[in-house]
Amino acid sequence: MPMTMTADEPTTASAIVAGVKTGHHVLRIDGYSRTKNVVPNGQFITSRSFRAAGHSWHVFYYPNGFDDESIEYISLYLLLEDAATATTATTTTVQFTVTLLDKDGRQVPSQKANSGVFTYSSEIQKYGFTQFISRDELEQSEHLDGDRFALRFDITVLGKFRAEEIAGPVGAPYVAVPPSDMRRHFGDLLASGDGADVEFRVRGAGGEEETVAAHRVVLAARSPVFKAELLAGVPAKDGGGAVIQIDDMDAEVFRSLLHYMYTDSLLPEKGTTREEATMAQNMIVAADRYSMETLKLMCEDRLRKHIGASSVATMLTFADRHHCHGLRAACTEFLSSPTNLKAATATDGFGQLSCPTVLKELMAKALF
Numbered sequence: 001m002p003m004t005m006t007a008d009e010p011t012t013a014s015a016i017v018a019g020v021k022t023g024h025h026v027l028r029i030d031g032y033s034r035t036k037n038v039v040p041n042g043q044f045i046t047s048r049s050f051r052a053a054g055h056s057w058h059v060f061y062y063p064n065g066f067d068d069e070s071i072e073y074i075s076l077y078l079l080l081e082d083a084a085t086a087t088t089a090t091t092t093t094v095q096f097t098v099t100l101l102d103k104d105g106r107q108v109p110s111q112k113a114n115s116g117v118f119t120y121s122s123e124i125q126k127y128g129f130t131q132f133i134s135r136d137e138l139e140q141s142e143h144l145d146g147d148r149f150a151l152r153f154d155i156t157v158l159g160k161f162r163a164e165e166i167a168g169p170v171g172a173p174y175v176a177v178p179p180s181d182m183r184r185h186f187g188d189l190l191a192s193g194d195g196a197d198v199e200f201r202v203r204g205a206g207g208e209e210e211t212v213a214a215h216r217v218v219l220a221a222r223s224p225v226f227k228a229e230l231l232a233g234v235p236a237k238d239g240g241g242a243v244i245q246i247d248d249m250d251a252e253v254f255r256s257l258l259h260y261m262y263t264d265s266l267l268p269e270k271g272t273t274r275e276e277a278t279m280a281q282n283m284i285v286a287a288d289r290y291s292m293e294t295l296k297l298m299c300e301d302r303l304r305k306h307i308g309a310s311s312v313a314t315m316l317t318f319a320d321r322h323h324c325h326g327l328r329a330a331c332t333e334f335l336s337s338p339t340n341l342k343a344a345t346a347t348d349g350f351g352q353l354s355c356p357t358v359l360k361e362l363m364a365k366a367l368f
Contacts, residue, residue: 012165019159023052026101027059028150031337035063036135041071049081053157055092056081060126063135070130074138076114077128078153083120092120093158098129101150102143103305117158146307147337186262190214198230198242204250212251214258216242222261223290249289253282260295269302277306284322300327307334309343313350 027047029035039045039062047059062075076098083092097115099107118127138144189195196213203209220227230242246254256267256279266283269276280302287296304327307315312331319328335341344350 014163014165016163019162021053021055021157021159022155023054024152024154025050025052025057025059026105026150026152027061028148029061030148032063032138032144032147032149033339034147035061039063041065042067044075044077052153053094053155055155055157057153057155059151059153060128066128066130072136073131073134075128075130076132076151077126078155079126080120083122083125089122094118094120094127095156095158097154098132099152099154100133100138100143101152103145105150107152108143146334146340183263183265186218187259189218190258190262198244200244200246200254202246202249202251202254204253205248206250208251210251212254212258218262219258223292225290249286250282253279253286256283257286257290257295260292260298266298266302273306277303277311280306281318284318284324288322296324297326300324303327304330307331309340310347310349312340312344313347 035045041064042062043064044060044062047061049056049058051057058079058081060075060077060079062070062077065071065073066075066077078094078096078098080092080094095115095117099110099114102108114129114132116127120127138149143149193213196215198214198216198219200212200214201209202212216226216230220230229244259265259267260283269279271279280299283299284296284303287293287299303315303324307330312334315327316331318324319331335344
């Protein structure tokens with residue numbers, strides 16, 4: 001009697017999934033010294049309501065500590081509004097982490113565990129960290145910038161567990177897709193000069209001329225000004241490539257401009273603070289010249305961290321001249337602090353400030 005063959009049943013799989021919602025919120029404290037001097041130990045300032053991870057929250061900021069044991073510290077608590085208004089006995093499990101941000105908006109690694117998992121309910125509506133950071137530590141750090149600092153709250157709300165079937169073949173290898181390396185390839189192309197078909201002769205204010213090679217198709221794709229110039233027909237050098245004269249721009253600035261055009265990124269800053277600020281300003285001038293708005297905004301952001309009492313007047317004049325709205329707003333905000341304004345007005349540069357609209361704004365803030 002012949003044997004009947006049956007096909008193997010397909011392998012199936014399932015998973016137990018923990019549902020989560022995540023979100024984050026950045027809170028900036030302006031006028032830190034005033035909050036410290038006015039708000040006593042055990043009292044707090046409340047942030048505005050904000051949404052994150054599917055819920056509404058408030059931050060309670062205690063500049064002089066939550067209690068007598070934390071009087072030398074800043075305390076931070078996170079209130080879940082849903083728990084405060086709940087009419088039934090429900091609980092919400094929340095994991096949140098609070099970190100300090102540096103002047104560039106990056107999270108500062110902390111030796112202390114300002115993170116935890118908490119169960120909110122109608123009885124317990126807020127949790128936090130009584131000794132988030134000592135005031136001495138904050139005041140001695142570079143993260144207190146212009147009498148302000150910023151905090152980031154990363155919030156994860158843990159939902160119910162659920163069972164799911166896993167679709168597709170079980171045991172199939174995962175495909176690890178590496179991050180894009182296009183920037184590196186284009187950067188290598190610029191550095192090597194392979195296939196370059198346009199030559200720039202760059203002469204700065206000092207009169208010295210340098211030659212820089214590039215690829216017309218890349219430049220035409222990145223800048224409408226280069227596109228018009230390169231496609232309109234320019235004199236050819238030996239070998240058929242285009243030759244373009246660039247005056248009134250240092251070769252270092254032009255090479256930095258090309259680096260951005262090929263890699264969509266800025267070169268790392270180097271030199272003194274003054275040299276870094278000067279380079280960023282020169283790059284903004286170059287960005288205006290070649291209609292590259294994103295580059296201009298990136299350089300404005302770099303200049304923002306160089307704002308200080310001795311430089312703010314120069315920065316404001318530059319911002320007005322080149323229509324740098326973000327930089328201008330950052331300068332105005334810096335001067336809104338009475339301490340910063342007093343220090344800035346004592347400098348020689350402030351006496352030469354010629355931005356009437358800015359002066360009117362500052363006078364209005366001082367009066368009201």
